[in-house]
Amino acid sequence: MSDRGMADEEAEGMTDEEADPSAVVDALLAGDERTLARVISRIENRAEGVRPVLARLSRHAGEAAVIGITGAPGAGKSTLVDGLVDAYRDRDLTVGVLAIDPSSPYSGGAVLGDRIRMHRDGDAGVFVRSMSARGRLGGLSRAAAEAVTVLDAAGFDVVLIETVGAGQNEVDVVRAADTVAVLVQPESGDDVQLLKAGVLEIADVFVVNKADLEGAGRTVARLEEMRRVRKRAGSSSGIDSGDRHDDAWTPPIVETVATTGTGVADLIDALDSHREHLLATDDLATTTRSRHAATIRALLRADLEALLETTLERQGGIDDLVRRVEAGETDPYAAVESVVAPIEDCLDDR
Numbered sequence: 001m002s003d004r005g006m007a008d009e010e011a012e013g014m015t016d017e018e019a020d021p022s023a024v025v026d027a028l029l030a031g032d033e034r035t036l037a038r039v040i041s042r043i044e045n046r047a048e049g050v051r052p053v054l055a056r057l058s059r060h061a062g063e064a065a066v067i068g069i070t071g072a073p074g075a076g077k078s079t080l081v082d083g084l085v086d087a088y089r090d091r092d093l094t095v096g097v098l099a100i101d102p103s104s105p106y107s108g109g110a111v112l113g114d115r116i117r118m119h120r121d122g123d124a125g126v127f128v129r130s131m132s133a134r135g136r137l138g139g140l141s142r143a144a145a146e147a148v149t150v151l152d153a154a155g156f157d158v159v160l161i162e163t164v165g166a167g168q169n170e171v172d173v174v175r176a177a178d179t180v181a182v183l184v185q186p187e188s189g190d191d192v193q194l195l196k197a198g199v200l201e202i203a204d205v206f207v208v209n210k211a212d213l214e215g216a217g218r219t220v221a222r223l224e225e226m227r228r229v230r231k232r233a234g235s236s237s238g239i240d241s242g243d244r245h246d247d248a249w250t251p252p253i254v255e256t257v258a259t260t261g262t263g264v265a266d267l268i269d270a271l272d273s274h275r276e277h278l279l280a281t282d283d284l285a286t287t288t289r290s291r292h293a294a295t296i297r298a299l300l301r302a303d304l305e306a307l308l309e310t311t312l313e314r315q316g317g318i319d320d321l322v323r324r325v326e327a328g329e330t331d332p333y334a335a336v337e338s339v340v341a342p343i344e345d346c347l348d349d350r
């Protein structure tokens, strides 16, 4: 089915209750899982009418610990997320999991989520959802961030964002997290790959998974060295200077064996410590502020783009402008001015 088809189906399948944003929000806050799933579908499909729901929900968000998990394919992210969910449930915490696949339009993400979902049927304290690009990669990080807001507002204590691979798109996706764990496996050369993609720079916690395999110690040593270099570079360039210098966070390196659960408790301790650090140093507030700024800019861009399209259509559409350029009646620059002028006039009138 095409994206458009899905969006239409989603809109048509909307009940009266869902068409009323307040009712949707009430259902979500009351813990209705079906509404939760539908709202995330509507975000993914860019369905009409989801914005008022998000606007209301954003006022209820901000309590969840949002954790991003990224790393090279096959490093064991899914297995580890599964272990983390178990460990959080043992601690009586509820968990929302978003499995995000920027690389493929459909398949990977769904498989990813299913693996966790399989043995958790009936546990209302866990919600697992896959999201994929659906042909609009640019919007996926935005959609992921919105889905985080929804899970946060729905009251999950922990929200885990797992990405399938590790590259620039994944980096953008996990920026929605307050704490980012980067997985590497022993001596695979992954760290070089990840370094290229800028993934290691965003690590708040390093995880050397598959610590049962040979070479784990060497990988830990390599990460330690890299961390030292990064710290030196940070202080000499002044990045961590001033007030933040003493408070600078040094990403811990945790070894895990995701298949047995070994090290998962240490990982949770490291993630908790990072959150405490964020809260103690005001870094969380800073991140939240820049996230609000990014949201405002993204919404503005979307609205202005829509406004421009409407204005363009009112003036005969792009084809008409192209025809006039072709006929020598105008040029692309004057054509743009003619489209924008009415908007500027409106602003001047105010």
Ligand SMILES: Nc1nc2c(ncn2[C@@H]2O[C@H](COP(=O)(O)OP(=O)(O)OP(=O)(O)O)[C@@H](O)[C@H]2O)c(=O)[nH]1
Binding pocket: 072, 073, 074, 075, 076, 077, 078, 079, 080, 112, 163, 164, 165, 209, 210, 211, 212, 213, 256, 257, 258, 259, 260
């Ligand atoms: N020996 C060992 N194998 C592990 C460990 N963790 C995961 N594996 C295995 O590594 C393989 C990949 O694990 P996944 O959890 O699918 O890795 P992933 O990073 O989610 O992979 P993608 O879904 O491709 O991104 C599986 O066969 C796991 O059983 C571990 O700690 N030790």
